[in-house]
Amino acid sequence: MDSMILSKEKMKDFVAALGQQKLYAPQKEGETLRFSLLGEEDVPELDFSNTTVPPKDVVFPQTETLYQYELGGTDMKEPEGGEEGAVMGIRPCDARAMSIVDSLFSWDVDDPYYLERRSGNTFIGLACLEPCVNCFCTSLGGAPASTEGLDALMTDLEDKYLVKPLTEKGEKLFQKAADVLEKATEEDVASAEKLHEEAAAKVARNVDTQGIPEKLPELWEADLWKDVSNSCLGCGICTYLCPTCHCFDIQDEVEGFEGRRCRMWDSCMFGEYTLHASGHNPRPSRRERTRNRINHKYSYYVDKFGTIACVGCGRCIDFCPVNIDILNILTQVKEAL
Amino acid sequence: MVDLEKLRNAAKEIVSQDDVKYLIGWRDGTFGFRISPHFMESPEEADKLIFSPLCTNNLATYLTMAEKLPIPRGEEPDRRKVAVMVKGCDSRAVVQQLVEQGTNREEVYIIGCPCEGVVDIKKIEKKFPDVLESVEARWENGQIVLKLPGGEQSFPREEVLAQKCLTCRYPNPVLADTVLWDEVEVLGVEEYEDVKELEGMDSKERWAYWQDKISNCIRCYSCRNVCPMCYCEDCVLERLNPTWMFRSVNVAENTAYQLARAFHLAGRCIECGECERVCPVDIPLMKLNRKLYKEVQEDFQFEPGLDPESKPLQASYRPDDKEDFIL
Amino acid sequence: MSEQYEPNIVAFLCNWCSYAGADLAGTSRVHYTSNLNVIRVMCSGRVNPLFAVNALQQGADGVLVSGCHPGDCHYMEGNYYARRRFALMRELLEFIGVEPERFNMSWVSASEGAKWKDVVEEVVEKARKVGPFDQFRRNKINW
Incomplete structure (x- = not known):
């Protein structure tokens, strides 16, 4: 599937077009930015450097019930399996973190709770164009527009987003919203790539991990x-x-x-x-x-x-x-x- | 007037004394406006010491934080002094620790630094975003002067001072073994405007306000750990039997945690504002503390951390304490 | 079914005065509401204000702490300490959005069976007025 354009004005329609499924996106809670489930009227907050709390709590919640029981009884009730959903606006560094942690949760014993959320959700990244002062992703094999661990990558082009599906899951998700998307021109793709390169050059801090x-x-x-x-x-x-x-x-x-x-x-x-x-x-x-x-x-x-x-x-x-x-x-x- | 030369010379002298273990001060941090606590064991390290409007950390915390590792048989515990640099508010923390016998007067050497107010790191980083190079700062005639990469900038200190400094009544150390420079004038008056604003709401609105804030809490316990008055060896939070509050992170447990924290600081909080500064999810913790501070002042005419000879509020009473709420 | 709401009150009574006072009310066959769950403690000074928070968390709609009159404490001064602590806890709970009606303290001596009845009825009435407590009640464990 080719890259597409999502105009910023159509964000609400886009969210609506994704239908009933759960959509997590950055939301402002007071001064704090963190990922939370989008309500019907909410619009994702996509103008940020990075969220305070990383999106790991979508796939690995801070508190998670494994099962429930009654004292004296022998029955256990397990939580129902997760529905399908999508996480929107993940920075490439955080997405890469998830793919790093995947190997831990599937090593030795598969962790069903984590892996179910990993496979059930579609992860839409948002390329980082203004790295923060303390970013050093480029020193560790990442990049402000890295695609590792993502199903699609969005790039902010001022009044619109360039959307690039990367996996089948990503394509499927964007097909649902095909009506609100437009075809991207070569110019858009080129300007996005230029922005990615510029961003990588802006990462100010670094460390040589050799040895x-x-x-x-x-x-x-x-x-x-x-x-x-x-x-x-x-x-x-x-x-x-x-x-x-x-x-x-x-x-x-x-x-x-x-x-x-x-x-x-x-x-x-x-x-x-x-x-x-x-x-x-x-x-x-x-x-x-x-x-x-x-x-x-x-x-x-x-x-x-x-x-x-x-x-x-x-x-x-x-x-x-x-x-x-x-x-x-x-x-x-x-x-x- | 801050005199770094004098500060460093004094530090050298103090740390060379036989009965001083180490000195805790401030030094430049690794980027931007951040500064870092400096643990100085030898006089050579004195040149890193600074005192500037960026020195927000309350170093009194470290007096009670050193781990008490088991002492090998036959060895005596190290009872040498720890020297600590304190601003006005920090000195009150030391005094309150002395009152509670959390710190031993014989084991601490207090270096007083009269302070013209420290910055709120969030305010200053908003004003000057994305500064990577370490910035020097100083006070000058009610202004704060910053040495930024693009040249010096000065502006009225009120623009970036932390809230606690705008209403600070004790900028000069209340207890010190040596005071480094002249005392400064009191800048603020405490009116408790934000507390009164919340008090004016009805219970439902107040709960809605706090629920919104407290639901953000991720229970990193930084507010507890940074607090100079939170030094119990056995904290209610870590107790499993009885379980005072569950570890699950939800509004009910978070509220119980914040209530316990605030209540345990009633009559002990010296308003250094560290809890609110370190909170990564911006919970206005000082509002809870200041509310209790205000009530303690009104109901019991008591202010903590002023007199090392006083008795702790909750471990004392007066027969005529207020009891209008009792049936 | 329109079931009437019955508040659930947890009462911490000191062994020497209030518990005996409540006992006197019982032996004198005084009638009063049964919404109270009494927990006997040796002294009101033993009641950690966090008990009240915990009671509210676990299902109480109101809390009552009752001890000896000032000066009458079996341990000389326990109730004085309790008075200070609960004055502050009450302010704090009110500030965070718990209705002050839910949090009560009283002095009831061993001879005040009749006062005990009045106190209980007032506490229950106040809790009934403000309705069930749901601010920081622990979620039912069901998800």
């Missing part, structure tokens, strides 16, 4: 971990807002005689995360926790799945309350190697 994955474990006892973690508060901002962080905790929540088992995001920056029932904590301080976060992303994940679990979206740098900067840590790592 880091292999050598990071050698720095296990290095002084730098204490220096970089001194100011860490031990909060969950860097991990909860990270598009590739995927750790979860499973808990039973019982009220009266009804209970449910659910899983929720957990963060390796919390002391509780590794706390044993005996009271022993193998990662007793923020130094070990920070070391683990960096090692997991830049070394362990590479060992297991062959790719660095960081896409360079810059959220952990932007939102860290004490300016712990992952690029700064990596620079120090490079120096110490």
Whole structure:
């Protein structure tokens, strides 16, 4: 299927043409931008640099019920399977993060909850034309208009979007809305490509990851971990807002005689995360926790799945309350190697 | 008037003392307007120390944050002092910690920095978006001067000051072992306008307002961790038995969390505004804290963090406390 | 079926005064509404204000905390501390949008069986007026 044009004025018709299916898109909630289910009257908010909360919570919700039960009974009720839906306005870095995390959720045991949402949803990307100050996607194999993990890519051409379906799923979705789309001219395609290139050149920060994955474990006892973690508060901002962080905790929540088992995001920056029932904590301080976060992303994940679990979206740098900067840590790592 | 030379010399001297473990100050961050806490163990690192309108972090938090790792048998705990640089509001946090015996007076050395108000990072990044290079800033005659890549810019400080500074009544440290420069004038008066605006609504509107805000909470606990007064070793949030609040993220549990947090700070919050600053999803947490601050002031004529000899509000009483609400 | 709404009140009573007062009301055969679920605690000072939040979360429509009159506390000063805490908790709950009618405190001594009846009826009446609590009630576990 060829590229097409969606005029900005027709956005409402486009959303309506997609029909009854669920559509997630960035929405402003106060000052915060995050993905949420679009209501009937809502229009997706597509004029942004990036969302505060990454779209990972569409496929991997912060709290998810696995099953429900009654105390004393033996029956379990599982949630119904997901309907089909679409996620619109994902930045290429966040989409790439999903495809990185896919290998984890389908490794060893397939995770039906995650994979069902991954296959049931169509992911429509929005090329990044104005990278933020802390973006460094180009250093990690991504690009502001990367198509990895996406079913279609949109590019903002001022008064219209250029839509390029990439997979069968993407094509199917846009066929539903064929009436509101127009054919794209070669000129449009060319100007979009030019914008993509310009955007890639605008990414200001970078890091050379050459050699880091292999050598990071050698720095296990290095002084730098204490220096970089001194100011860490031990909060969950860097991990909860990270598009590739995927750790979860499973808990039973019982009220009266009804209970449910659910899983929720957990963060390796919390002391509780590794706390044993005996009271022993193998990662007793923020130094070990920070070391683990960096090692997991830049070394362990590479060992297991062959790719660095960081896409360079810059959220952990932007939102860290004490300016712990992952690029700064990596620079120090490079120096110490 | 801020004198960096004096600050660095004083820091060198303090950190060289035998009974000082390390000094906590501020240094330039890695990009834009951000600054980072600076942990200084030797005099050589003093040149990185700064004090500017960008120094928002309340360093008193770190006094209670050091992990208490098990001490090997036969070894004594390290009881040397931690030196900490404080603004007016931060010094109140230290005082309140002393009142509650969260910090030991013998183990802290307080370096007071009278402060003309720090910026709200969101406001300044809105005013000057996309600045990558680290920016220097200083106060000058009620103006804030920024050294931006394109040259110096100055503008009235009121434009970018944090809300807490616009209504700050304690810009000078209330307790310090050494004060680095002259005291500054009080800038603001507290009128509680935003709190009063909410109080004017009816319960339904108020709940709608808070529901909207609190439903955004992602429970990263940064507001708890950054708070200099939140230092319980065993927090109600982490308790599983009894489970005070579930870990699921929904309005009910988030509200219970925010109520617990705000309530545990009643009569203890010293209005440093750190919780609101760090919140990634912009929940106006200070409104809850300020509401309680206001009530504590009105009902009990009490202000926390001023007198190290005072008793904690909720661990004391007066026989004639107000009881008009009691049936 | 037009079932009349009956509020669900959780009451924390101190062992030495209010619980005995409620007991006196019972032994004196005073009639009053049965919407109250009584939890006996040793002292009103033992009641953590988060108990009230938790009760509301788990299904209460109103909360009542009752203790000895000031100066009469079995432990000398427990009710004074309770008074401070609940004054603040009440303000906080009101500020976040919980109707003040749902949150009550009373002093009832062991000899005030008749006052106990009045207190209970007032609390239930107030809760009935504002209707079921649904602000931060835990969702039914059903999805």
